Amino acid sequence: MKISPSWLRDFVDLPVDYRRLADELTLAGVAVEGISGDGENTVYEMEITTNRPDAMNHYGVAREASALYDLPLRPIEPKLPAAQGKSEVTIEIQEPELCPRFTAREIRGAHVKPSPAQIAARLQLIDQRPISNAVDATNYVLWESGKPTHVFDLDLLEGRRLVIRKARAGETLKTLDGVECKLATEDLVVADAVKPVGLAGVMGGFDTMITEKTKNILIESAWWDPVTVRRMSKRHGIHTDASHRFERGADFESTVPSTNRVAELILNSGGGTLVGDVIDVIARKMDQAPVELDLREVDRILGERLSTVEISRILSRLGFALMAGNEDRYLVHIPSWRLDIEREIDIIEEIARLHGYDKFPNTLPAYAGEVRDLPDAHKDGRIRSTLLALGYDEAISLTFISKDDARRFSKVAELDLANPLSDEASVMRTSLVPSMLNLLAYNLNRGSENVRLFEAGKAFEAAGEKAVERKQIVFGATGIVDSGVVRGLSAGAEARPLSFFDLKGDVEDLLGQFGYWELGYDAQTAGYYHPGRSARAVMDGAMVAQFGQIHPDVAAARKLKQDVFIAELYLDRLYQHDLRAVRYEALPRFPAVERDFSFVFADAVEFETIRQRVMGLGIAELRSFVPIEIFRGEKVGAVKYSILLRAKFQSADRTLRDDEVAAWAGQIAKALEELGGVQRA
C-alpha cells in the first residue's frame, strides 16, 4: 500500500522528517517497508497488518502519527451547499444481517470531466490512475479516509431504486472490469428495480457506470458483512481495494461522511446540484460494547507500570474515550473504525505499541520446572551420529512425490494434495526412497560420482479419515569405496566399487546400536530392489530395515547409469527396541587358536546355513566362525563356490590343548560335509 507523507500533512503537523517518520511509524506498528521519491513526492510502501484496515489510508496513518507525537488531528469536514428539493431515490435492504447500513446521495447536472490537477497528482503519486472527476472522487476518498464508495449513473438505474438482496438463480453481472460474472444465489448484490448493478463491497456494474455522458449521479457508501464480501471475492476471483477493506471490517459511522466527501469533491470539480438530504438506511445497529480496562492487568501483562497520564493520552489520541471507574478500573469506549478492538488485551496492545516496545526493559523469568527431551531423542541422536561417522551427508528433500512414484515405491493408501504445486509433487510421500533417488541423480548429473546421503523424515499414508506419519531414515550410496571410504582420494589409496556388503555393513553398524534377541536377514524385499542383491533385516520378528541395490529397471527409468544402493530403516519398529545396554566382558587371558577350512559348496547353500550349523555344534570355546575368502570359477565348477572359513577357539580359564582343538576341527569338518561341502585338498 502506497502512502504519501505530504498528504498526511493535511491532517497533522508532522514534527519530524519523512525518513524518521517512516522509522517511528514502523516501530509503532504501521510498518513502512520502503521509501521512494524525494521531498513532497516521497512515497512510502507500507505493510499494514490485516487487523488494521483503519490504517490503510492517509487519515488512519495520520491518526497514528498524531498519537505518536501527541499532536492534534484535523478532522475531514466536507462543506456542502444547501440541498435542493427532494431525492426520489429509494433504498431497500432485504438482507439486514449482511448490509446493516446503506447510505446514498443524489447529484444532478454534474459535468463528468478530468479531475483537478491536485487530485489527479495525488492519485498518481500513489499509483492510482485518474479516470474522471466522479470516479476519482470515490478513489480519493478511499485513499484519504479508507471508506470504499461507489458512484452510479443515476439515469441508468431502473426505477430510481436500489435493492440490497441475494442474487437470483441465473442472474449475471458485467462488472466494471468488463467481465461477465455468473452470480450464485449466495452472492449479495446491489440491484435496481430489475437487475443487479453491483457485487456488494467488491465491484460495481459496467452497465451503470459513470461515463462522459453521465449527468446525474448517485453516490453509494455502505457497510458490508466482512465474511460475505470475502466469500464473494474468492468465489469470483476479484480482489479489489474495496473488498480488501470491507472483508477486514469498515467503519460503520463513516458511510455518511464519506458520501458527503465524495459529493463535495464532485460538486467542486464538476458543478451540479445536490438533490435532497443524504439517504441513510440503517437496517441494524452495530453493537460495539465499551471495554473494561484494569491498570493492574496492564502491569500484569506488560511487566512495567505505565503512568495513567500516558495511557490516557495514548488512548484519547487514537480516538478512544476513557471513563474512570473504581480504583484502577476504566471503561473504554471504542471508536467505530476499530473493529479489531473488543477486549482488554486489545487495548493493552494499543498502549504498549504507542509507548514503544523498545522502552520496556528486558528481564528473564524465573523457572523451577524440569527439562525434558523428546522420548526418542537418544535413539535419533545415536543413529544420526553413526550415519555421519559412516560418511553419509545429511540431506532434506521435499515432502511431496508424484502419484506414479507413490504407487511404484509403496502399497499404502496415499494422501493427495488438493492444491499441489505440480504433478511431480502432488502426493504426500509414502516412501523416502524416490526422493533419495532424485537426490542421488541430482549429484550424478553434476559430476559428483561418489555420493552418500541420508535423510531422516516422515512417510505419510491415509488410514481411514486420518493421516498416519511414520518416522523413517533412508540412506543412499553410489560410487567407489576408497580404503573403506568414498572421498579424499590420495596417492596410494586403493579404490573399488561400492558393493551390497558395504551397505550391509552400515546397516549392521546401525542395527547393532540396539538391543535385541534375534536379528536375521532374508531376501524378501520390495520390487524396486535388485532381487538378488537386496535384503530385509528382521529383528525379533519385525522387519526393521530393507536395503540393497536398486532394481536395474528402476535405475534405468531414472537414468541412473551407475549402481545405486539404498537402505530404509523403519524407526517406528526399530524404536520398539532400547539402545543396547553395554556390559563389560572380561578380556581373554589365554591365547586363541585358529583353524581354517577350505570347502566347495553348491550355490544353494548359503553362508547363514553353514554358520548356524557350525554354531549349533555347541562348542563353547568356538568364539567366531567367519568367511575369509570366496572363489568362483572354472576350477570350482558351475553353480558352486569355494569358501575359506576360519574358526577361532578360546577359553576363558585355560590354554587349549592340541588334541581338543583337533577334535573340534573334526566335528566342524564333518558338519560341513553333511551340508554337501567337499573339502579341498
Add this chain to the structure above:
Amino acid sequence: MPYSVPRLSDFSPAVLDEAARELLSALDQESAAVDSESDWKLYRDRWMARKNGALTQLNDLWLKAAPGQNKRDVGQRVNELKIKVEQTVEATLSRIQSGTSSSRLAAERLDITLPGIRRSIGAEHPVIKTMNEIIGVFRNLGYSVEEGPEIETDYYNFEALNFPPNHPARDTQDTLFIAGQDTKALRDRLLLRTHTSPVQIRTMQKMKPPVRVVCPGKVHRNDAPDATHSPIFHQVEGLAVDTSITFCDLKGTLDHAMKALFGSNVKTRFYPSFFPFTEPSADVQISCIFCDGKGTRDGAPCRNCKASGWIELLGCGMVDPNVYGFVDYDTAKVSGFAFGMGVERIAILKYGVDDIQLFFNGDVRFLQQFA
C-alpha cells in the same frame, strides 16, 4: 682430522679428565657416522684392533708411559675407557643391524606434502545443525522439546490459534490442503501445517502451567520454489506460560537467545506486528551482523540489511487470551509468551547462503562444506 690418542706429558687428574672427554666424544661422533656393516668393521678396527687400535695405543701411550706414582690412577681410567669403547662399538653394531640406519630411513622417506587419505565424515545438514543450536540455547534456559504432526487439522493449525473461519489472516498462510476433505466439518479437515504453532496447542492440552517448550519441525506453504521461497522449511516455536510472565520477560528471553545465536554484540529491536494467537504481537529485528548495524559496509550501502542496519528475524507476542480458552487455562491467573523463528532464514544469515534451494537438493558439494 681423525682422532688419534695423544701422547701425554702431564698425568695430573685434570689433564687425564680432559683427554678422556676428547676420546669419548670422538668415539660417539665416529659411531654416529657408521652406516653399514663395512663401516662398522673399520670403526671397530680403528678402536679395538690389537695392532694400532686406539685401545692398544691407550695402553702404550698412557699406561706404560705413566710415572710410577700415577700408574694406579691411569690404569683405572684406561680400564673404564676400555669398557666404554667396547660397549659403544657393540651398540653401534646392533643399531645398524636393527635397521634404523639413516640410509634405510632415508629410503623410507615419504612425500609428506601429499594429501592425507581421509575417512569421509558425513556433514550435518546446516538447517538441522542450526535448529539444534537454537534448541540448545533454549534448553539452557529450561525449555523442554515437544513435537507434533506435519499433517494437521484445521482446528490445530488455525481455529485454536484464534484464526476464525473465513478470517483474512488465513490468506497469509498459503496453505497446502489434503484432498477429499470437503465432507468433513471444517475443524477436522486435514492440511499441511503452515507453522509449528499447533504444537503450542497440543502441549497446553496435555500439560498444565508452568509450560516451557520449544517445538522444532518442518512446515509447508504453497510457495513455488525459487531462490527465496520453498514449499518446505523449518521453524522453531517457543512457548512459556506461567503465573507471572510478562512482555518484559519475552523481550529479555529473545534478546538473550539472539545474543547466544549471533554473538553478544547483537542488539535486538521489537516492533508491533499482528498474529492472531498473540497479543500484543511483535516482530523482532537484530542489528545487522554483516555491517554491525551501521547500514554501510566498505563505504557502500549494506545489501544484507538494505542499508537499514537491522534484519528482521522472528515473530512473537504474549499468548492471546482466546488461545487459553481453547486449552482450558485460566486467563486471569496465567500469562505467557510465544515466538516462532524460521530456521532456514537463520541458517542463511549464519552461513551466507544465497539460495534456499541449496538446502533441499542434496548437492554434496554444498553439504560437504558443513562437514
